[in-house]
Amino acid sequence: MRASSGRPHFTVGLVVHPSRSVLDSIRLITRYAGRSGAAVIARWCDAERVGPDVVTVAPEEFADRVDVLISLGGDGTMLGAMRLVVGRGVPVLGVNHGNLGFLIEVGPQELEPALDRLAEGRYTLEPHSCLEAGDSRAFNDIVIAAEPLSSLTLDLEVNGLRHGYYRGDAMIACTPTGSTAYNYAAGGPVISPSAPAVALTPVAPMSGISRSVILGKDDHIVLRNPSGEVPLIFSVDGTSAGPLQPGAELSVRLRTEAVDVVRFDADTHSQRNRVKLSLLDLPLRRDQLVELIPQPLRDQAERLRRG
Known part of the structure; x- marks a missing residue:
């Protein structure tokens, strides 16, 4: 976060939670940037939430100008920030002002040392x-789902070949990162982040394909609405993306290395996520759950037990 005197x-770039106050973190970032001569900007839509010390710009200008993006919110805010800079080589740092924060390593209390490490290049x-x-x-x-209180019918085509159909409540296509979200809740597999794969998982299947299908990064996936009358609806990362009209199709591909997320301690981040997953019913024995507790806390608990 270094800049010369004069024009930064x-x-x-800042992307902020739509309702939670993140002003303390913004003030810290702007003070830090001011000392180093860097600029801090946000989009017009966030003007009321970032305060007067942050310059706001048009959304179409924002992504072109930023060198690093800081997301202040939860996983939803982080995902939105990541979508803004796909393929641009702009690293994204998440600061957790949300709840679980699977994607996010840094909490507000850790922001200042994180900015130090970011400026010094001590990150991956x-x-x-x-x-x-x-x-x-x-x-x-x-x-992809049907209207409420109705069922979905959806055809699957892979690399130009028909592979059957889905009939049920919904169909999920997920990345490895997303495999621990709705896909996992629907009974789909957890996929390693190192695997360039896509999981297709039906929700409450009634007929047709009833189990998850795993496809590779080079597979061209087409999901087609075979109905002549009934539109389907599809969402992207939990946000409505519009209808899939009768007879229309959705072409899906996996784009690898689309965005880089800043990591300071990947092992600690993975450990925290194991704890969060255990709270979401990841099957661990009691002795395995103990392993998730940081060693200093285990040592302290042992001293207290011994009196």
Whole structure:
């Protein structure tokens, strides 16, 4: 986060939670940037939430100007930030102002040392893949469903060959990152982040394909609405992306290394996520759960037990 005197040549972009106050973190970032001569910008839509010390620009200008993106919110905010800079080589740092924060390593209380490490180059970049479907990009999942109280029928085509159909409540296409979200809740597999794969998982299947299908990064996936009358709806990372009209199709591909996420301690981040997954019913024995507790806390508990 270094810049010369005069016009800044390093620009920090902010993407903020739509309702939670993140002003303390913003003030810290702007003070830090001011000392180093860097600029801090946000989009017009966030003007009221970032305060007067942050310059706001048009959305179409924002992604072109930033050198690093800082997301202040939860996983939803982080996913939105990542979608803004796909393929641009802009690293994304998440600061958790949300709840679980599977994607996010840094809490607000850790922000200042994180900025120090960012400025000193003491970090690694963790590549994340996304699903591309037309103009939509999903880092977690694309979900296709029917209107409420009705069932979905959806045809599957892979690399130009028909592979059957789905009939049920919904169908999930997810990345490895998204495999621990709705896909996992629907009984789908957890996929290693190192695997360039896509999981297709039916939700409450009634007929047709009833189990998850795993496909590779070079597979061209087409999901087609075979109905002549009934539109389907699809969402991207939990946000509505519009209808899938009768007879229309959605072409889906995995884009690897779409965005780099800043990591300071990948092992600690993975450990925290194991704890969070255990709370979501990942099957661990009691002795395995104990292993997730940081060693200093285990030592302290042992001293207290011994009196």
